[in-house]
Amino acid sequence: MKKNLLILFVLLTLKGYCQWNNSGNNTSTGNLTLGGSFISTTTYGVKLEPVSGDAVIKRNNAGNLCISSGSGDSQIRFNYNYGGGSGGIMVYDGGVEHHGDFWVTNGQLNIAASARHVMIGSSTFSHKLTLAGDLALGLSGAVSTISGTSSSGAIQIKNDASNGGAANRYLRLGWRDNNAVFYPVMAITEDYKVGIGTTTPSHKLTVAGDVAFGLDGAISTISGTSSSGAIQIKNDPSVGGASNRYLRLGWKDNAALFTPVLAINEDMNVGIGTTTPDTKLTVKGVIHTNEVRVDMESPIQGPDYVFEKDYDLLSLAELEAYIKANKHLPEVPSAKEMAEDGLNLKEMNLLLLKKVEELTLHLIEANKKIDDLRNGLKETNSRIKN
Structure with a gap:
C-alpha cells in the first residue's frame, strides 16, 4: 500500500510526458518538482522546496550542471548557519550587492567577485587582498x-x-x-x-658597493634616535653658481639641531671647529699633541748657509739701526702683520733658527774681541808691574 502511494505521488508531481518504472531506470523529458511549482522551458532539472523558498538543480542547454536558489537575491549554503551554527560555505546567488560572492566559515574567507576583492579573516576589504592576521609561506626547507x-x-x-x-x-x-x-x-x-x-x-x-645619500640640493643626516653624534652629507652642485658639497661630523641635539665639529669640503680642505676651511687643515681652537713633524720641501731649507764664509751678516751697528727704525728684527714680521696674516710655523721656526745662528756668529765675534781685550789688559798690567 505504501509503495503504491509513493508511485501515485511521483506521478502527480511530474509534468510533461514520462514513464516511471518500479524497477530499472526511469527517464523523464520534463521536470521533477518536489514541494512546489517549477516552470522551465529551456532547462531540465529537479526543484526542491521542503520548507520555504526553493532550490533548483538543473542542466541548461549548454550542458552545464547548475545548483542555484530560486529567487534572484539569496544564497546557496553548505552547512552554513544550519541549526544555529556558523561554520560552512555560502555562495550568493544573484543580486546587485553580492553578486557571485563566496563566503567560508562565517566570513573568515570571503571572495567578493562583484568588487574583485579577497578577504581572509575579515568581512570588510580595503585592498585587492585583505588579510587579518599573520601569513606563513612555505614549509620547512x-x-x-x-x-x-x-x-x-x-x-x-x-x-x-x-x-x-x-x-x-x-x-x-x-x-x-x-x-x-x-x-x-x-x-x-x-x-x-x-x-x-x-x-x-x-x-x-x-x-657591497657604494652608498649614495640624498638628492641634489638635499642634506642627509645620519644619527641616533636622540641626542647623539651625527654625520651630515650634502650634495648640491650649484648654490648661487658655486658648488656646495660637503661631509660634516658633529652633534645632533634632541631638537634635531645639527652642530658641526669637523667639515670636509669638496675642495678637499678639512676644518675642525669651522665649516669654511681655507687650507688643507684649518683648526679654530687650541691643538694639543705629543709631536709635530714637518717635512722640508724645496725650495725651503735649513739655515746652515748662515755659516758660509760669503754670508752677508749684518753688523751689530746695522742691526741696532734697523731695530730703532722698525721695532722688530730684520725678516721677522711685525706684530701687526702677525695679527693680520697669522704665522707659518715652519717658516717662523726656520727664521728663528737663522736668527739664533746669526746671534751665535755675533757672540763668537764678540768673544774674540773680549779675549783680545783680556790679553791686552794682561800685557798692560805686566808692564806696569815691571
Missing part, C-alpha cells in the same frame, strides 16, 4: 617567492631549521627574470643582519 607574472621585482622567503647543522632562514628582496631565476639585491638573515649587494652580511648592515 622550502623557498617561497612572491613576484609578478614575468620579469619583475620579487620577494624570497626561506624557512630552513637546519642546513648542515646550521639554521638558514632569510628574507631576500631582488629581481626575477623571465626564466624565473631570482637575483637577490637585499638580504635579511635570521641573526638580524642586513646585506645590500650580498646575501652573507657580516655586520648589522653590510653593503
Whole structure:
C-alpha cells in the first residue's frame, strides 16, 4: 500500500510526458518538482522546496550542471548557519550587492567577485587582498617567492631549521627574470643582519658597493634616535653658481639641531671647529699633541748657509739701526702683520733658527774681541808691574 502511494505521488508531481518504472531506470523529458511549482522551458532539472523558498538543480542547454536558489537575491549554503551554527560555505546567488560572492566559515574567507576583492579573516576589504592576521609561506626547507607574472621585482622567503647543522632562514628582496631565476639585491638573515649587494652580511648592515645619500640640493643626516653624534652629507652642485658639497661630523641635539665639529669640503680642505676651511687643515681652537713633524720641501731649507764664509751678516751697528727704525728684527714680521696674516710655523721656526745662528756668529765675534781685550789688559798690567 505504501509503495503504491509513493508511485501515485511521483506521478502527480511530474509534468510533461514520462514513464516511471518500479524497477530499472526511469527517464523523464520534463521536470521533477518536489514541494512546489517549477516552470522551465529551456532547462531540465529537479526543484526542491521542503520548507520555504526553493532550490533548483538543473542542466541548461549548454550542458552545464547548475545548483542555484530560486529567487534572484539569496544564497546557496553548505552547512552554513544550519541549526544555529556558523561554520560552512555560502555562495550568493544573484543580486546587485553580492553578486557571485563566496563566503567560508562565517566570513573568515570571503571572495567578493562583484568588487574583485579577497578577504581572509575579515568581512570588510580595503585592498585587492585583505588579510587579518599573520601569513606563513612555505614549509620547512622550502623557498617561497612572491613576484609578478614575468620579469619583475620579487620577494624570497626561506624557512630552513637546519642546513648542515646550521639554521638558514632569510628574507631576500631582488629581481626575477623571465626564466624565473631570482637575483637577490637585499638580504635579511635570521641573526638580524642586513646585506645590500650580498646575501652573507657580516655586520648589522653590510653593503657591497657604494652608498649614495640624498638628492641634489638635499642634506642627509645620519644619527641616533636622540641626542647623539651625527654625520651630515650634502650634495648640491650649484648654490648661487658655486658648488656646495660637503661631509660634516658633529652633534645632533634632541631638537634635531645639527652642530658641526669637523667639515670636509669638496675642495678637499678639512676644518675642525669651522665649516669654511681655507687650507688643507684649518683648526679654530687650541691643538694639543705629543709631536709635530714637518717635512722640508724645496725650495725651503735649513739655515746652515748662515755659516758660509760669503754670508752677508749684518753688523751689530746695522742691526741696532734697523731695530730703532722698525721695532722688530730684520725678516721677522711685525706684530701687526702677525695679527693680520697669522704665522707659518715652519717658516717662523726656520727664521728663528737663522736668527739664533746669526746671534751665535755675533757672540763668537764678540768673544774674540773680549779675549783680545783680556790679553791686552794682561800685557798692560805686566808692564806696569815691571
